[in-house]
Amino acid sequence: MAENVNLIIDGQDVSVEQGKTLLEAARENNIDIPTICFHEATTSNALCRICVVEVEGQRLLQPACIVKAAQNMKVQTKSERVIRARRTVLEMLASTMDLSDAPEVQVMLYDYGASSSRFPDAVRRESEVKDDNPMYVRDYSKCLLCWRCVQVCADDAQYTFAINFDGRGFETQIGTFFDKSIPETSCVLCGQCVAVCPTGALKPKREYLLEKGVSPAEISVMNTGRKRRKN
């Protein structure tokens, strides 16, 4: 068994196995650190920066999802700087995208007193719903660019490489080769991207239709074109 390291998080003495991240150390000890892009099944890229914490001796805030717990580390998860960074990121998210299908983020907005109207006259990322395959619907107005779908489609899980990024900076969007429809890509409809999407930007087709008020009976009629197994 690996050795333990002792550190202090929010004034509390904490002991965790060596090699664990600050996020793991905090969660094992019931200290809440919010996350958005983090997922147990995908490589942590530390890109949403919601999990940032203040580590004594470090000039900048540190992402708890990848920084390893170390002996005698002193960590603040709710300092003024941390709160300001989290609140501002949340406010910018709310001014950028449709969070209506992201309940966890909505709770964070509430917890951090983040105003969804903090940035008036702000350009939003909005795009048309892409309904181009029988299994799932893509609504990138709801995408907060956590990268998980691209990761599971690539070498975090499926090795299908059907999706990547369009654009750059604020105008980044998840995209396919020259905007091709999903059936024209290498997508195998494995559904893993849908499973890891935190915001409803990727949604099962059936769920999408049910939410639109289409009844199960009507949906099954839609499917009659598909060949059914005999018996």
Next chain:
Amino acid sequence: MPEIDLTPLHPAIEPYISLGRSGLLPALYAAQKIYGWLPEEAAAEVAKSLRVPLADVHGVIEFYTLFYNEPVGKRIIRVCTDQACALKGGDGLLDHLCKHYDVEPGQTTRDRTLTIEASPCLGLCDQAPAALVDDDAETNISPDFHQYDLGIPKSIVGGSLRLLTANCGNGATTLAQYGEYAGLQKVLRMKREDVINEIKASGLVGRGGAAFPTGIKWEGALKAEANQKYVVCNADESEPGTFKDRVLLLDDPHRVIEGMCIAAYAIGASKGYIYLRGEYPYILPVLETALSEARAARYLNEDFDIEIRLGAGAYICGEETALFESIEGKRGFPRVKPPFPTTNGLFDKPTVINNVETLCNVPLIISKGAAGYRKIGTEKSPGPKLFCVSGDVAKPGVYEVPFGVTLREMLKMAGGVAGKKKLQAVLFGGAAGAFATSAHLAVKLTFEDLRAAGLPLGSGVVMVFDETRDMRDVLKRLGHFFAHESCGKCYPCQMGTQRQKEILNRIAAGKIIDGDLERLQDVGWTMTDASLCGLGQTAASAVLSAMKLWPEMFKDEGGRMKDEKKKVESEKKIVAKTKVIKSKAKPKKSVAKKVAAKKIVAKKAKPVRKKILKPKTVKNKSKPKKKIIRKPAKKR
């Protein structure tokens, strides 16, 4: 329009196939050279040949502004509209060209002969206003636009020292003129550790902006165990206002190469890369010639050789790990650190990456010895330093001085503020820097003195603004620059640079909304504190310094500071008219027309979303679409 003929593509990309994914940027450049842009069929063929997933190839094309996924003109003029050129009429030049050819910025003429774009800083600030016409620099453009210099830009060199710039100012120095690589020959008789100790003893720190001790970097790479190590020269000089590396590379390429050879010997690297900024295409042949000379003289050989990689329009690739990603054929996303390049760098191998100027110091240190080198400059900032002086000075150019001259002395060398006007501000360290005023004239230009004054040395930018300049316009351009160059990976920078730009636009237009000052501060501090890489961490640096120096600039016209109650009310009102980036509605088409329809939708929707990044809509949108033979997008 004929279908895309793929026959010339294969021989063109053949040399890059064995490189696999790492050959992606060179292969895309080769394809773009044939077709003028990157048609889908060509991109698919590159993907197949290099065994890179289609979606990834598209992602790479989309990331770099110098790659085009839509047809552009036979010639492309990129007009610099960044700070230094703006002071000399860059906007007017762009406007004039666009009116003359009847296009909007980012558009192509109807006959497809010309595309005109606005560009971030081209590194030609000492000869502003400037543009890039295909591979040629167009500089010193006269106010009536009729006179200009075209080709390889001149090198304007001044200052009290000529050590790093000893061979600069008279065009490219050949190997015969440069002489033997005496420094390299000397270190080859030394132990690796002793070479590194000499560099450590010299006190040399990186000249690209981060000022990390070079010797410690080299030591880390030497100690790291691996079957392969790399030396990379960071020649992705893109910091607005910076042009010193352009001068060193153009006029004295052998000094850079010798510096790389010494670094390679010191750490045991067998392969080197020079990552050259895509907007410096005219440097490429100079470097290639110098590398051939060095090979012929056996300075480069089986033990160590250097390959040049051309960037493709992304400021972020000056960040060392983003630069590695780019060489590896990926989008230029910076990596999380640690691990650091000295253990996990290029291709995950121990790597030393140094700026051009840093490497140019190396032969000097070896020839003078650390003690001799330390006689130049100050105790804590030893050595010579190049400063890029531009803007409202009489004689802009690269100035070599020992660390320790004052800002006043530096400005005097450059002939003082142009036109006998008074000094208003100096932008130190580039877009990622901070502003100084006449109150800072006595500050010595050393790392320690500048730090004490709250100013970053950065890449050595000294950009001067006279009393008549509207600093709000300067801030607006800073905001635009960072929003344009953010890679989009981490949230604080991805959204923060956009929000910062919007607020700075309002300030420049005199349309401040209550609470903008606080918004700007929150966004600025969040980017500084929580961004993943140096770009985001410094994207608000100059803005925050301006807020300290000129707080009145951030108040609305009546000079009112924020009023909390009003702020909330006005925000509520304004939310209603929040702007939206919208893709055009997708027309419903029958299944039979599906493919053709999609093509049109893609073409129409694209430019709208990409407007700010790289507008390149062809004016005549209703042109007939060519029939396309599609290759099935299969998993490989």
